Amino acid sequence: MSFNVDEDYKLLIGGEWVPTSARYDIIDPNTTEVVGHAPEASVQQANDAASAAKGALKSWRATPMAERCALLGKAADLLARRLPALAPLVQAETGSTINVAETMQLPACLERFNYYRNPQDVDEPLKPYALGATALGPAGLQNAMVYRQPVGVVACITPYNFPITNIAGKIAPALAMGNTVIIKPAPQDPLAVIRFVEILDEVGFPPGVINLIVGSGPDAGSALVDSKLVNMISFTGSSLIGTRIIEQGGKTMKRNLMELGGKGALIMTADCNVANAVTAIASVWAFHSGQICTAPTRVIVHRSIYQQTVDRLVAAAKALKVGDARERDTLVGPLVTKTQRDRVVALIERGVAEGATVAVGGDVPDRVGYFVNPTLLVDVKPDDFVVQEEFFGPVVVIVPFDDEDEAVDIANNSDYGLFSYVWCGDLGRGLSIARQLESGNVAVNGVQSHPQAPFGGFKMSGVGRDRGVFGLHAYSEVQAVNWPAV
Ligand code: NAP
Numbered sequence: 001m002s003f004n005v006d007e008d009y010k011l012l013i014g015g016e017w018v019p020t021s022a023r024y025d026i027i028d029p030n031t032t033e034v035v036g037h038a039p040e041a042s043v044q045q046a047n048d049a050a051s052a053a054k055g056a057l058k059s060w061r062a063t064p065m066a067e068r069c070a071l072l073g074k075a076a077d078l079l080a081r082r083l084p085a086l087a088p089l090v091q092a093e094t095g096s097t098i099n100v101a102e103t104m105q106l107p108a109c110l111e112r113f114n115y116y117r118n119p120q121d122v123d124e125p126l127k128p129y130a131l132g133a134t135a136l137g138p139a140g141l142q143n144a145m146v147y148r149q150p151v152g153v154v155a156c157i158t159p160y161n162f163p164i165t166n167i168a169g170k171i172a173p174a175l176a177m178g179n180t181v182i183i184k185p186a187p188q189d190p191l192a193v194i195r196f197v198e199i200l201d202e203v204g205f206p207p208g209v210i211n212l213i214v215g216s217g218p219d220a221g222s223a224l225v226d227s228k229l230v231n232m233i234s235f236t237g238s239s240l241i242g243t244r245i246i247e248q249g250g251k252t253m254k255r256n257l258m259e260l261g262g263k264g265a266l267i268m269t270a271d272c273n274v275a276n277a278v279t280a281i282a283s284v285w286a287f288h289s290g291q292i293c294t295a296p297t298r299v300i301v302h303r304s305i306y307q308q309t310v311d312r313l314v315a316a317a318k319a320l321k322v323g324d325a326r327e328r329d330t331l332v333g334p335l336v337t338k339t340q341r342d343r344v345v346a347l348i349e350r351g352v353a354e355g356a357t358v359a360v361g362g363d364v365p366d367r368v369g370y371f372v373n374p375t376l377l378v379d380v381k382p383d384d385f386v387v388q389e390e391f392f393g394p395v396v397v398i399v400p401f402d403d404e405d406e407a408v409d410i411a412n413n414s415d416y417g418l419f420s421y422v423w424c425g426d427l428g429r430g431l432s433i434a435r436q437l438e439s440g441n442v443a444v445n446g447v448q449s450h451p452q453a454p455f456g457g458f459k460m461s462g463v464g465r466d467r468g469v470f471g472l473h474a475y476s477e478v479q480a481v482n483w484p485a486v
Contacts, residue, residue: 003089009039009194011214014052015207017198018045024216026191029095029334029341029370030324036093036191041213046182046223049211053153053180054229056208061150061178065119069176073117075203079110082199086164086192093189094163095334095370097325100288109168109196111451115468116176122148122472128485141485148476150178151255152231155224157245159237160186160336161291164196170234170257171210173471182211182230184221186237188336190214225249232256232475238390239415239460246463257464257474259293260457261390262418265411266296267433269404270304271425273445278309280421280447281396282316285374286331290394291340293461294419296447298387299398300410306400310359310378313396317360317374324369334370335393341370344393351377351386351397361394382410390416404429408436417458421447440465 010017022040027033041049060068083106091101126144133139154174158166163185171181185193197212213220224230225248232255235245239260246256268277284295301309325333335341341364348362361375375395377386386397401407411420420439424430427444434442440457443449452468466474 052208076113160188266421270302272423277423418461
């Protein structure tokens, strides 16, 4: 272990590292041992962070974009050197396997900073317009420029699954656009985020441009949603909390970027490559134990290949090693907390009580820690709650279909619409099915996505898009400036 349980963690408010009067324990889900003690921000400290961000806004938004992006580039270079040392802490508090920590938790964060190190021209002139004479003035050519202005103070509230990456994906475009930010990570695993912000603080962002508060419950985050000084909530988390935040923030007309829950459909057509599709589906189990909003947890398979898909999935699940995420051959680590483990187990039990059959897994291994064995539920119908509910754990459900129209209907029969998948022997037909899905993102014959593709959800999976240039759009207000041609 390359961190000390008694290390000191503080909040960053207005350029000062501030202690708190209370702290709470962060637990390693592999061992249930204490990883460290997180600072517990008060509501007053949340409000102080909002005031600090507001105070820094005028000068930061007036700083040329090239200078702001240069600081992001400097941050990317420093993070590239320093982030790898955070891997043991990230693993201990999130329960990520070595593979997930090394390939996703840290490098994806760097990718976000690297992209926004290059300034972009986001303003656009409109073609001059020949106006007729009106009561307001004579006829003539009218010019207009469409400028993108920063929204202002952005509170970035994130979930527990990819703590640093989620925050990097929010603050890099927000800062590039000239916003100031308050970071509020998830309560379960904020310690590496604090270390990450310490690194950013060395880069030389002006005081108040980046602020950080941490808390074990919703009080501090909720104070940011209520604050008149906060202009925008950039939230990633469950659809339930997202709707609460929209409702609560409506009183102060908050701008919202909402990246919410998912129950990813994966359609397998009769002619698809079953072996490849099964490998993709097994990623639900082997990639952060299914704690991924984009995971293909809802398999919709042509009846002619249903049984062989079930058989292959059962064999794949049995081959995965469940265990301490720090052992290199472990593929399925723990869920983040006892609460999350117990929730997933309760959902499986309810599903079985309502008629689902466990084809594999469905139980917890006999060991310390918050583990659930890779689980496949069969004998389910499209309306069953196990097909509708997001588990956020290593659980896959599988439903057969007879024709491809029906497959599309089953896939769209969901409150969610974040990330869906199509496995098809014919790429053209696969792309055509993709276009019929009510889903912000679709992958055909693969599970990867373009890092600059717009990311976000249809329906209860969210509002707005980020990544690439769409991230700059998400963190800006559009302003039109008009003047007559002379
Ligand atoms: P969560 O329970 O919704 O919590 C997310 C964040 O919201 C935490 O920081 C939480 O901290 C905060 N929060 C809760 N109540 C709040 C309130 N009233 N005001 C302000 N903040 C509040 O989600 P989670 O369990 O951490 O993560 C799992 C969920 O995230 C899943 O639904 C998953 O699909 C979704 N997710 C979506 C994406 C995406 O990109 N679409 C990515 C990853 C995860 P406190 O409880 O301390 O307030």
